[in-house]
Amino acid sequence: MNNIRRLFEISKKTDRRxxxxxxxTSLDGLDIALCQFNGSGLSTEVKLLNFITIPYPQDFKEDIKGIFSKETISLEKLCLLNEKIGIVHANYINRALSEWNIKAEAVDAIASHGQTIFHAPFSKHQDPNYTNATLQIGDGDHIAVNTGIVTISDFRQKNIAAGGEGAPLAVYGDYILFNTPSHSTVLLNIGGIANITFLPSATSKGTMFSTDLGPGNTMLDQFMQRKYQLYFDKDALYAKKGKVNQDLLNLLLDDLFFSLPLPKSTGPELFNLKYLDSRLAKLQNGNLSNEDILATLCELSAIAISRAIKDLKEKVILIPSGGGVHNPLLMERIKFYLPETTLRNIEDYGITADSKEAVLFALLANETLSGETINFKTETVKNICMGKVSFPQ
Ligand SMILES: Nc1ncnc2c1ncn2[C@@H]1O[C@H](COP(=O)(O)OP(=O)(O)OP(=O)(O)O)[C@@H](O)[C@H]1O
Ligand SMILES: CC(=O)N[C@H]1[C@@H]2OC[C@@H](O2)[C@@H](O)[C@@H]1O[C@H](C)C(=O)O
Structure with missing residues (x-):
């Protein structure tokens, strides 16, 4: 079928798969969420039909790490990986579909976030000659051609073009799926970086926004990889043995990022081992065990997260998601700092903690395919639809 006609047919549908x-940012693998949508905009209903995370093989992880959030890289490697990530993702989708016994023709579209390679909002580069910038690779054309499915990709550029930082984008889906006038809600995602979306109740004086808060798991993961060659601190087994060092914690909290007004975005370009090392170097009594450092990094994430929620100065329902919800120490410390806050399990809403971000990008594609844009009536949320279309033929 003619490509534009096909797109038009998909656009006219009320139900899309x-x-x-x-x-x-954790580079652990590709999350694939097959979603059934009914309607769009504020009347969207979504059902998660299938979900799988396909872990990246070690050599692929290392390949990506070679260019990920680094100031200096091989331009050739960047070019090669742009194609390769697209092809690998397409192969993973084909694998998932065959495991689920679903034909490509039964899927209307793929929403591909791509791999973030560098995120440089103005607050990071501070060069008046440049705007906010971000780069996601793994070209959508490879996904469309190798799966036979229309692919929408590269969502963040449009947000920057419209004056945003390109992240976080979670607010769009969070608002559509979780907004409840009877109470204020905070969606917390603890991935490599932690972010929240605030959805005010009908009577709240606050306005809706979405912001990054600082490190979630990223520095914990990077430290585990450096010291133990383990990808992450499973169940916080190491961090639980350590003791929080207050001096290190204060130094870690001492960065311009934490005093910037909300909303803001960040990434491992800032929160990395260089960040940790520069603070460790300033420590007077620097005799800390690896476990103490991990406990302190965990506390840093808990404080960065809970402070922002406390600063809202209202009673909220907190719905956590992302890989960090599986870290028992981190969750315990967040609850310690937020004794008044009611936590709800995201699974009560039919979405799992690990699938949420993939579902949110599917939702962004559903919006784009519907052709409409929602008027969010706030200054911080841009009234746009996002993503670029790639056709299989
Ligand atoms: N059992 C566990 N114990 C401790 N930490 C865990 C556990 N399971 C997952 N994690 C953490 O969750 C991380 C993966 O989280 P997730 O997949 O949400 O990150 P991401 O999507 O890559 O990040 P981002 O949202 O920043 O892009 C792991 O790297 C690890 O730090
Ligand atoms: C540039 C980029 O890829 N940012 C991610 C990352 O992971 C968490 C946080 O940092 C958030 O800003 C964003 O992802 C989520 C899905 C978002 O845009 O809402």
Whole structure:
């Protein structure tokens, strides 16, 4: 069928089956969420039909790490990986579909986030000659051609073009799926970076926004990889043995990012081992065990997260998601700092903690395919639809 006609047919549908992809800053693998949508905009209903995370093989992880959030890289490697990530993602989708016994023709579209390679909002580069910038690779054309499914990709550029930082984008889906006038809600995602979306109740004086808060798991993961060659501190087994060092914690909290007004975005370009090392170097009594450092990093994430929620100065329902919800120490410390806050399990809403971001990108594609844009009536949320279309033929 003619490509534009095909797109028009998909656009006219009220029910769409869309695959959402997310490959976040943790570089653990590709999250694939097959979603069934009914309607769009504020009347969207979504059902998660299938979900799988396909872990990246070690050599692929290392390949990506070679260019990920680094100031200096091989331009050739960047070019090669742009194609390769697209092809690998397409192969993973084909694998998932065959495991689920679903034909490509039964899927209307793929929503591909791509791999973030560098995120440089103005607050990071501070160069008046440049705007906010971000780069996601794994070209959508490879996904469309190798799966036979129309692919929407590269969502963040449009947000920047419209004056945003390109992240976080979670607010769009969070508002559509979780907004409840009877109470204020905070959606917390603890991935490599932690972010929240605030959805005010009908009587709240606050306005809706979405913001990054600082490190979630990223520095914990990076430290585990450096010291133990383990990808992450499973169940916080190491961090639980350590003791929080207050001096290090204060130094870690001492960065311009934490005093910037909300909303803001960040990434491992800032929160990395260089960040940790520069603070460790300033420590007077620097005799800390690896476990103490991990406990302190965990506390840093808990404080960065809970402070922002406390600063809202209202009673909220907190719905956590992302890989960090599986870290028992981090969750315990967040609850310690927020004794008044009611926590709800995201699974009560039919979405799992690990699939949420992939579902949200599928939802962004559903919005784009519907052709409409929602008027969010706030200054911080841009009234746009996002993503670029790739056709299989
Ligand atoms: N059992 C566990 N114990 C401790 N930490 C865990 C556990 N399971 C997952 N994690 C953490 O969750 C991380 C993966 O989280 P997730 O997949 O949400 O990140 P991401 O999507 O890559 O990040 P981002 O949202 O920043 O892009 C792991 O790297 C690890 O730090
Ligand atoms: C540039 C980029 O990829 N940012 C991610 C990352 O992971 C968490 C946080 O940092 C958030 O800003 C964003 O992802 C989520 C899905 C978002 O845009 O809402």
């Amino acid at each position: 869309i695959i959402g992809l997310m490959s976040g």
